[in-house]
Amino acid sequence: MERVVLFGPPGVGKGTQGGRLAAALGVPAISTGDLFRAHVRDKTELGNRLSALIASGDYVPDSVTNTMLAERLAEPDVARGFLLDGYPRTADQVAELDRLLALAGTSLDAVVLLAAPDEVLEERLLKRAADQGRSDDTPEVIRHRLALYHRETAPLVALYDAADLVLRVDGTGTPDEVHERLLAVIGLRERTPSS
Template sequence: MRIVLVGPPGAGKGTQATRLAEKLRVPHISTGDLFRANISQQTELGKLAKSYMDAGNLVPDEVTIAMAKDRMEQPDAENGFLLDGFPRNVSQAEALDELLTTENMKLDAVLDLEAPEEEVVKRIAGRRICRNDGSHVFHETYKKPAEAGVCDVCGGELYQRDDDSEETVRKRLEVYHTQTEPIIDYYKAQGLVVTISAMGPVDEVTERALGALKREDDGK
């Protein structure tokens, strides 16, 4: 299957993308991973992207699209892929359509993870990270440490990242609503959107997504 995964920050896209790609046996193609891989390998696209980033500018759509094209043409993506973080806007969605048409491919579904805005803010703004080891993550509501402000694992100080502050989260949501959310209507016009709730335990959301994708596939 060829799937695009969309949803607001805090909806659990990264977690679900990894799990769904494994279940569906297709590569998980993340925009963040594409940038990191191209920059670390010093590809021409990576060098170009880095030049924009070093200058404090956004990487142009055409560079992102070229990276995605290169990744989708790899042998492991022959039978499908799951795109996470791309397309990020309607112009990228249009470019993806052109690319797929050229390659004689098509999307099977656009999976839209829905979560109430206040829940998204609560999920992200409540996160606390260990200063000693950033992989130790707690939450003020869902995963409280035994002692407030102290990591259960190593005793390090727990802190809130700047980009997890409520103000920053709300700004990220504004960007999502303005730039990315319009692609949902774009794909609805093509009959590709499958919407599910991103609320509840991670396993339940995964099973909900797999069930919705199967129904979509069976209906075609």
């Protein structure tokens, strides 16, 4: 597996698991959220436009996200593969990813869906807000982000189910427990040294 999308609601652990899974696969982890936050942190022109959207929990417009992702996928370290976290989030983004991969003469290998109940996700996000001081993790914004995910992004799983790409993983438990489940579903457990 070289081209993987890590799917799931906010707070399910995509950031934590994405980095670990990408390392196990030997490919870069690409998080659109990290790319957005870097622009905001660096106070770029794009970052100034994005800061209000991120603070409110709204999605960044597809045109901006698609352009940023296309630029990242054109970088040399992605030639052998990637793990995407936070993309695609809309049907238009699914179509754009398909187009970019077709231009490169390749396709996705898997869509890994991490799942957990909303109450677990809310608890995790509130803890993250306290631990990391994330201004985009207030109770109101968390509820908005979860509702947006269920309305806009969760239905995309059906598109990937139709292509027989979805691997489902229980995202509850400790990070190590979830990581072991991910390795098992991807088929990497035997190649990954135990810690």
